[in-house]
Amino acid sequence: MFDDSIIKKLQDITGPEFASNKPEDLYIYGIDPGASLPRKVDFVVMPKTVEEVQNIVKLANKKKIPIVPMGGGLTLSGLTLPVKGGIVMDLKRMDRILEINEKSRYALIEPGVTTGQLKAYLEQHHPDLENSMPDAPPSVTIAGNALIHGSGYLSQKYGDHGQMINGLEVVLPNGELCKLGSCAVSEFWFARGPIPDMIGLFISSFGTLGIITKLSYKLYPKPKLRTCVFGLAKDPNAVPELLHGVTELDIIEDVLLGIQDKPEWMKGYITLITYITGNDQAEIDEKIKILKKVYRKRGARYMKVPDRYYDIFLEKPQFAAKAADFRKGGGFEYVGAMLPLEKIPQIISKGYEISNNHGIIPTMGARIIGKAHNIMFFISYSFNRADPDDIANARQALHETNVEVLKLGGVPWKPELEAQKMIMNKMDPNYLKLFSSIRKLLDPNGIMNPGNWEVEN
Numbered sequence: 001m002f003d004d005s006i007i008k009k010l011q012d013i014t015g016p017e018f019a020s021n022k023p024e025d026l027y028i029y030g031i032d033p034g035a036s037l038p039r040k041v042d043f044v045v046m047p048k049t050v051e052e053v054q055n056i057v058k059l060a061n062k063k064k065i066p067i068v069p070m071g072g073g074l075t076l077s078g079l080t081l082p083v084k085g086g087i088v089m090d091l092k093r094m095d096r097i098l099e100i101n102e103k104s105r106y107a108l109i110e111p112g113v114t115t116g117q118l119k120a121y122l123e124q125h126h127p128d129l130e131n132s133m134p135d136a137p138p139s140v141t142i143a144g145n146a147l148i149h150g151s152g153y154l155s156q157k158y159g160d161h162g163q164m165i166n167g168l169e170v171v172l173p174n175g176e177l178c179k180l181g182s183c184a185v186s187e188f189w190f191a192r193g194p195i196p197d198m199i200g201l202f203i204s205s206f207g208t209l210g211i212i213t214k215l216s217y218k219l220y221p222k223p224k225l226r227t228c229v230f231g232l233a234k235d236p237n238a239v240p241e242l243l244h245g246v247t248e249l250d251i252i253e254d255v256l257l258g259i260q261d262k263p264e265w266m267k268g269y270i271t272l273i274t275y276i277t278g279n280d281q282a283e284i285d286e287k288i289k290i291l292k293k294v295y296r297k298r299g300a301r302y303m304k305v306p307d308r309y310y311d312i313f314l315e316k317p318q319f320a321a322k323a324a325d326f327r328k329g330g331g332f333e334y335v336g337a338m339l340p341l342e343k344i345p346q347i348i349s350k351g352y353e354i355s356n357n358h359g360i361i362p363t364m365g366a367r368i369i370g371k372a373h374n375i376m377f378f379i380s381y382s383f384n385r386a387d388p389d390d391i392a393n394a395r396q397a398l399h400e401t402n403v404e405v406l407k408l409g410g411v412p413w414k415p416e417l418e419a420q421k422m423i424m425n426k427m428d429p430n431y432l433k434l435f436s437s438i439r440k441l442l443d444p445n446g447i448m449n450p451g452n453w454e455v456e457n
């Protein structure tokens, strides 16, 4: 459907080995590790420089070819599958850490830098600093994660990862390069203001407004010691007050909930995992004492776990990312529901109901974002990738979960196409109108990830 000259032109831009239309190269870009169905990809390109990105976008504009930017491609909700074919722009070769500003505490990076790469780099060269990381495989990109309102182990303290963006360099849909944040005025990428803050437009818009080619990401002082304290609660109705109590304390780094029927010891309980940090053991011991009191007062009891579990839970990313069985056919996808704290009891009950109705072992959890301002509650559904009926079963469970999340006043996070439509159906029509107008203005030819956040697709 695209004329034969396109691949030659793309290869002229990137070099012959970094642009392809061969089925064996495209295959992996048309499938998703979650439950989404495969999609057609016409070209894959792997640019190395900003100029190459600009030239590809200009060519795509001239020929009206859709482009989907991609980092690690691991959102699990099919966000890098092209809805209308065209080019997948794999940004992994743009992987330079350009600057670490120790004083203003930020990293200036290219879009292909992964969470594991930045962590390893800081450990080696700047051991007093750290970046917040999701519990996703370490091959996911900082940009891909921050650009979808991701969250990680510093999110309770400092907010979601979108809030950790200080500045962006963007290739706009017409190929022009634009800087956003203090970097538009200064050589320092230290803040989003004090000028009109347009960075937010690029978060959770799924590559529909441009391609990020540089990103300034906040770093934080790294505490010397870190440990976790387990609690068990029985009654879901006690959870909101419990989390309120825990996050009232100024001593908490991260708070996670685990609600699952496997392993056996977790069944029937809500497991609370709270992380605390300190400069010496005396400080840690004092904080544990305070935390245990809050657990007791708010309906949970402290749980002593075998020492070997501590190592597993203290890893960054946590063990779950490594347990994900991508290669051997094991699949899973979750609805990440951004919810107000008070709706936790209801979502737990719905999670059990939907999982049991679909014959899937109930597996739920939550991460608390910013003093309980927001809860990322996930309900995860596993399936056998080799069994289409099993995948369809998981897709139906995901759909029913999205329905319930919206009914409860929550918003599905990193929504796949169908959930995007459900959100848009409930959205203030003028919000949608405003977003569509901005999009049309920036991208009159509709080349940037068409189909996403569109009423018709």
Ligand SMILES: Cc1cc2nc3c(=O)[nH]c(=O)nc-3n(C[C@H](O)[C@H](O)[C@H](O)COP(=O)(O)OP(=O)(O)OC[C@H]3O[C@@H](n4cnc5c(N)ncnc54)[C@H](O)[C@@H]3O)c2cc1C
Pocket (backbone or CB within 6 Å): 068, 069, 070, 071, 072, 073, 074, 075, 076, 079, 080, 091, 111, 133, 134, 135, 136, 137, 139, 140, 141, 142, 143, 144, 145, 146, 147, 148, 149, 150, 151, 152, 205, 206, 207, 210, 211, 212, 213, 320, 321, 322, 324
């Ligand atoms: C086991 C497991 C655990 C997970 N745990 C967490 C967790 O704890 N916290 C969490 O937040 N997530 C988690 N995730 C979800 C997901 O993996 C991450 O959010 C991941 O960081 C997404 O990054 P990515 O590089 O794969 O993004 P991609 O999937 O490549 O991209 C995400 C979106 O951003 C767009 N995009 C990517 N790069 C650019 C760019 N340069 N310019 C413009 N648009 C761009 C894409 O088009 C897409 O819409 C988990 C996933 C798994 C599999």
